[in-house]
């Protein structure tokens with residue numbers, strides 16, 4: 001049984017396109033296949049629901065069950081944080097969810113080992129854990145497990161740079177009462193291909209924020225899945241993306257509410273400029289029958305700066321219990337507003353500066369909430385750089 | 392001493408039905424220190440005049456000239472006009488989400504002056520002007536016009552006039568949507584700004600009530616895209632008593648609907 005969202009979808013300015021008509025998909029998200037076996041996932045054709053927006057023909061190398069070479073890894077670890085490797089079996093026993101598509105299952109099958117980052121229980125990190133992965137043009141597979149102990153407080157910044165054909169599975173398993181922010185920054189060269197599955201398991205009463213910042217790459221597709229290991233957990237998924245000509249950036253979120261009294265909030269904003277820039281945002285939220293007292297909201301906004309760019313935005317809400325605190329979504333895609341430009345210019349502000357102000361303003365509500373100064377600053381600078389390409 | 396000179400200005404807009412002439416020969420000279428009131432019925436082209444002077448891309452100037460101290464305004468971009476000393480307080484100020492008022496004002500001030508204002512005096516001036524206009528100081532952390540009430544928007548426009556100190560300010564229906572108290576506060580702001588900088592003011596309005604607070608030197612009756620009659624403050628009193636009917640009789644009213652097709 002499905003109920004309608006009880007928070008109305010917010011209407012955007014008139015005249016803006018809006019693809020937010022939430023629909024209940026023909027198949028429940030609960031039925032989507034997950035497995036450890038590569039053979040369980042046939043090669044995607046592009047006709048599957050979860051691949052229908054993705055240029056799969058350019059991704060065949062990442063679907064092939066063949067070995068690659070590891071990305072270069074640079075890390076900076078605050079005291080108490082350790083990096084080690086474990087076996088595939090240990091990873092399976094860690095509470096991490098299974099791979100959910102072909103690229104992710106190949107990543108787990110082909111990665112040399114499972115890289116584990118451990119933040120011990122009750123550790124309160126004052127500096128972020130920094131991990132930078134750099135590609136050198138090769139096929140690569142990543143399989144990473146981030147384990148955060150009970151009541152720990154940690155920020156992890158994961159950066160992707162260089163060129164690669166990279167598929168990865170990242171599991172973030174967060175203990176009870178912990179408070180974790182994980183930032184994944186995609187600053188790839190424009191030739192890179194990146195298919196990622198990020199699973200976040202929120203412990204009882206834990207608070208987890210997953211933040212995706214996608215600026216570079218030819219194709220970047222990140223599937224972020226959140227689930228709850230106990231009641232009282234809170235998940236926030238924030239995202240900022242900026243697509244130029246020829247780039248495909250896809251962010252898919254799935255928040256699976258099975259435990260009661262959990263909270264989720266997803267907010268993604270993207271800007272697009274240039275011919276064939278394409279972004280996709282899919283936000284699936286499933287509130288299962290047991291998840292009473294759930295409070296969830298998801299929002300996606302896209303700002304189209306030039307002709308020829310395309311933004312797809314699809315929120316899906318499935319609700320299997322009437323006993324929820326709130327569920328809503330909003331999605332809107334709008335063009336750059338010339339009235340705003342006129343207003344700023346009429347105050348003496350030159351066109352380039354005015355454009356920058358408007359776009360920075362568009363992103364401000366999310367950027368200000370990232371809460372990791374080094375990421376916020378770099379992001380704002382990157383947005384300014386992107387804009388120098390326009391006008 | 393500055394002079395804005397508008398001569399025989401003709402302006403069209405492109406509509407779905409074709410090109411429509413809205414301004415049909417406007418001639419008007421405004422000097423520093425002078426206050427000109429333009430009064431006219433809805434749709435007569437008052438905002439079109441204001442936007443055309445400011446350089447809104449929607450309007451096409453088909454003939455005529457606009458100069459500020461002899462410089463060709465029509466050749467300038469929108470921001471150049473503002474930096475040259477023109478200011479337009481808009482009838483419907485635009486929301487710019489996420490750009491804070493304080494950031495916006497500082498950026499505008501820096502652009503107009505050609506250098507960043509001294510931090511200490513700037514903060515003081517901003518606080519003082521906001522207090523004078525009875526604006527909540529918390530407004531400076533909000534997005535420009537984002538969720539502002541009608542009255543807040545108008546105060547914010549006049550705040551900008553006070554801070555940016557234009558040579559010539561065009562105020563498009565700054566009085567609309569204001570209650571009596573707000574009207575008085577906003578009018579006092581205009582008078583203060585005028586006194587401080589000696590700006591020339593072009594006050595566009597539909598009603599005479601704002602003229603009780605801002606005394607015009609000249610009143611122009613604007614009908615059907617041109618000035619139909621000019622006079623002193625006494626003309627406003629007549630309009631108050633008689634309305635615009637006298638000017639809208641027969642031919643002018645009839646042409647009101649007449650859009651000129653592009654190929655006519």
Ligand SMILES: Nc1ncnc2c1ncn2[C@@H]1O[C@H](COP(=O)(O)OP(=O)(O)OP(=O)(O)O)[C@@H](O)[C@H]1O
Pocket residue numbers: 404405406411413431432433434435436437438439440449482564597
């Ligand atoms: N983009 C446009 N397309 C079609 N008609 C337009 C456009 N812009 C202005 N007009 C028309 O031009 C005329 C003058 O409009 P304008 O806004 O200048 O009038 P106004 O005197 O300021 O009116 P008000 O008192 O309502 O503010 C009106 O008939 C209006 O409908």
Ligand SMILES: [Mg+2]
Pocket residue numbers: 437438439482563564
């Ligand atoms: Mg008007």
